[in-house]
């Protein structure tokens with residue numbers, strides 16, 4: 151991996167790195183915040199998966215997570231949301247193609263060649279980081295926003311024991327029943343071929359459960375709320391008797407003003423599980 155930039159930040163380093171991804175078949179860029187403690191040995195890590203239209207940069211520059219991660223001695227990883235670049239398939243819609251990988255391994259043309267964001271985030275990038283930087287493979291947690299909330303919840307539930315905790319801000323919770331969220335996943339995986347117990351957080355919670363704590367925040371004035379379906383996740387949490395917390399945050403929308411308002415709580419929530 152090559153450094154694109156490294157800036158001192160809250161006593162640690164906020165870096166941006168690129169590497170040749172075998173999984174995505176292109177160069178990929180990610181952000182990595184390492185707290186000061188990483189100089190002395192591996193630190194716990196919180197993955198942050200971003201939403202539609204984002205690169206590695208949006209959350210890194212707008213969420214304000216570094217301050218709280220530095221306080222807790224936790225690393226943050228900000229992966230990109232899709233493969234991108236010349237020769238990579240794309241679409242005019244903002245919810246398909248570049249910036250919209252949906253954290254699945256595409257099987258359909260023209261996406262199958264590069265759009266393998268599940269394997270990228272769950273397999274290739276963790277391996278790269280564990281082999282190259284001071285993060286502790288045995289102390290991982292995961293969070294995400296919107297499409298990234300969908301990724302965080304579904305990946306956490308599919309890898310029992312890997313993540314101490316999971317959280318999400320305005321996540322897509324039930325894509326199997328949302329036309330807006332179903333469309334890109336059908337394009338990537340083929341209508342009729344989707345294993346929804348893997349790619350729908352509500353169904354995955356019922357099928358797989360999640361052994362750690364879960365925290366969800368959702369703004370009541372979020373313009374995407376009908377497609378995000380927090381009520382479906384609330385039903386799955388109560389039906390499965392999961393001790394998860396879903397907070398409806400009055401007046402908040404879908405933006406990074408919402409994310410940055412609650413990110414301190416999310417980092418503290420994960421720190422409690424990571425240091426338990």
Ligand SMILES: N[C@@H](CCC(=O)N[C@@H](CS)C(=O)NCC(=O)O)C(=O)O
Nearest residue numbers: 201202203204208244296297405406
């Ligand atoms: N059409 C809107 C919808 C996309 C959107 O709201 N994306 C959210 C995630 S689902 C986001 O984080 N946008 C980037 C940002 O706010 O920095 C846009 O293009 O920004």
